[in-house]
Amino acid sequence: MAAVATCGTGAGSTGSMVAAGSKNNVTSFQRRGPRASGSDSSYSRLVSIAGTRPSVRNGQLLVSTGLPALDQLLGGGLAVGTVLLIEEDKYNIYSSLLFKYFLAEGIINGHTLLVASAKEDPADILQELPAPLLDDNVKKDFDEDACNHKTAESNIKMKIAWRYQLLPKMEQAGPVSSSRFGHYYDASKKMPQELIEASKWHGFFFPEKSSSTLNIEPCSLTHGYIKLLQFIQNTIYEEGFDGSNPQKKQKNILRIGIQNLGSPLWGDDICCTENGNSHSLTKFLYVLRGLLRTSLSACMITMPTHLIQNKAIISRVTNLSDTVVGLESFIGSERETNPLYKDYHGLIHIRQIPRLNNLIYDVSDVKDLAFKLKRKLFTIEWVQDNYLRQERNIYPPGFSYLLKQKDSAWGEGSLQHSTFLMSFLAKATAFASRLVRHSEPLEQTGSGRALQAAGPRLWRDGRRQEAPGLLVTPP
């Protein structure tokens, strides 16, 4: 009926709804839920856009970064309208891989891409994207990876009964389908050409767009940044991501990827000198954030912060970005010989997570994260997982037997195990396996009325010492 078909358009239709209900003789209240697909374009409630999902904590719309493990660490994904800054590793191997995962995720989900680079042509970047792992292949790969892992483990006597098993795992193996939020990619294969051609993308290659070398006044944006901002603004306006054109078609997300921002190839000398034009990059980030907040877009920037000479700028840049992730690879550093790190390729530091419409952070508890690039997958794990897999007696000798057994009152999962031994062993294990930073503020979970004070100290005499964690190089 006509009345039923238009019932979603506004408040004036309640009368018609009641009339319709009485005609159906079921009830006079009818649920204004989603109807048949014909009339859903005019709904004012949240329309589900492909490749996004609302956050479970505050309902913020999230997109996947292309790496499900990183999504988990960032609290579900990258929020739409925010900037994810990746601090590059020294040789720019892993950060460019994360960049490609981000773009590949956009292609799989059907988002529009905007790729900006001063070094490589965006068309070349898109040719190098990794191929997605599809349903039938990925289960086989995960199973064989898990089998390899288990056979190695069974050779080592596992006597750890601590609650590390109960901590959330970093990576969930599972089948992949196109309707899923995050996808897995095979770094050794390239994305099929037809997927790339079917996608919509805009490229910004700075050497082609720069017309002449202008004289730059201090404290203003460099030429390259101005051009890039204009390009982004035009794309957002023309494609209607900021709602300027009335949306006749399905809403979509714009994924912006900017590579090597701040490098000299953009015309910015922030990496070369200490006292150069130090406000250009920060102004750019400020204007970019304004553009993003008013449009349905998400941005990933990779920045070679290891080259920036003025350290104050790095902290300013961190404050101006929303989510900041730092990559540190072990190539060429002394950590390569450290047996803690022998299975990993580098460390991931989650430097900042935004507080969007929130008073509290969504920081994960785990601090010592390392990544490794396996044959096909990029995995992020907690460093202690590897360390504790070896047979180590980290408990005081008197209590180890209590924890070894499974089916007794003191075994894993029993109440006595939890309450009594936790309090003792929590201190010992925290001592051993965490970086103890006394200056770090505590996570304020709770109503906020009482400030959470620091936990119990480990030394009886009250002297506060820097506890020698396992990840601190010994003096």
Next chain:
Amino acid sequence: VTPSEGARGGTGRQLEMESVLALRGLVLLRDSVEWEGRSLLKALIKKAALGGEQVHILGCEVSEEEFRAGFDSSINSRLVYYDFFRDPLNWAQTGEALPGGPLGALQAMCERTDPGPVTVALDSLSWLLLRLPCAALCQALCAMSRQHACRGGGPAAEQLCVLGLLHRELHGPGPMGALSSLAQTEVTLSGTAGQASAHILCRRPRQRPTLETLWFSVLPDLSLDLQGGPPLESQPHPDPHTPQVDPASHLTFNLHLSKREREAKDSLTLPFQFSSEKQQALLRPGPGPATSRIFYEPDVFDDLDPEDPDGDLDV
């Protein structure tokens, strides 16, 4: 007549040199005051010229005669030399100089080259870095390889080689880091006791960078002579082996068990495990609770109330 070990070793090293010195892209030759790099630069130029490549040289630090000394005439006729030493700012207005200064010369080099392998030698990149803004120089260097790729066939990575001589002590970490991030190969010159060595760091795209060390010397006719290793008089390790870091060495509790402790731990019977000994002990009618008893003799001050033996009723 058997071929000597030395000859066979020589050809092996020759092949190794070919693979290592197959330098393409931007190559930084970082030298220092003790170990100069101009002779190595000239040796690489000679090798490129003998290999049939076009060679362009941007000479800024030394005069043209001094640079050409050492090359024989056949090679000298093949070198295309852009002189910025005699008159860098073009005050003589002779009209020979290229517009746009050194950057213009770099651009002109790309326009004048025919497609094919090209080697461009910058003598020196330090001179350019001190006089031009670093960002502009980086952009120009990247543009060179791109323009060459546009003009000729084949990817630029195999066609163009830009050798830049960089003096380490002249620049701070900022410009050096910026150029290193752009370079495909970095050759750092150092050495011990009269023997020069080159640490070659190759960054291939999407692969781990490789570091190799070559010991060499440049002969008077500008050919490279590779030695196998450091001279025998001084034998410091070229790469000091870093000792394995033991993360469990500075803790306040004991992580390692000695053999005796481990045996004791393994043989420990768990108190709540129902083993056969325990079963026998339970089944056997034992002496009972008579093993532990408390004997107490009440003395004269005890006032035991039979109805309230604990004495805690508030009466």
